[in-house]
Amino acid sequence: MTTTGSTIMNFADTIPIPGRNSLLWPRASALSLLGQYEITRYDHKKSLFEHIQRYRGSQEWNQVDASEYTPLINTRRYTTRTSLQGAAQGCRMAMVELICIHNARAVAQNRAVQAQQQIEKEEEEEWARAIVAIKAKQERDADEYSQSQAANRMRLWERR
Secondary structure (H helix, E strand, O other), rough: OEOOOOEHHHHHHHOOOOOOOOOOOOHHHEEEEEOOOHHHHHEEEHHHHHHHHHHOOOOHHOOOOOOOOOOOOOOOOOHHHHHHHEEEEEEEHHHHHHHHHHEEEEEEEEOHHHHHHHHHHHHHHHHHHHHHHHHHHHHHHHHHHHHHHHHHHHHHHHHH
8 A cells, every 4th residue: 555645556457358148247445446426327337238148048049938928117128139239249348438437547556556566666765765865974083083082182181
């Protein structure tokens, strides 16, 4: 974790894109770099996609009978196999697009975090060099002072 002033930046995970027929899509909460509208859109597309895929089951698309399909609330009624297949493909494309947006933002954020860490590391090294230089100067000054004191004592001793 890196701190920049009052901002705390963490590395972000990139999300792999599921395979063609996969029903294992990430939850919207995993797409933490999307805006609220984008998360809502992803959730809507994901639930419609999963609903269509559950209806389809393990059948090939050419065997699906769309006349029996019951739509989700507030979604279109698809009456043909091709419209149902097109809806599923559209949902998948939209979800992939949103995952890609999240991943692009994650890469950018991770680069920013790495750059900030590099800056902080360089600043720490600069402070360490400054501290070493100050300590070395203090030691030289102390040596010079000791030598000066010793010389003063010698002069005083010689005067006596």
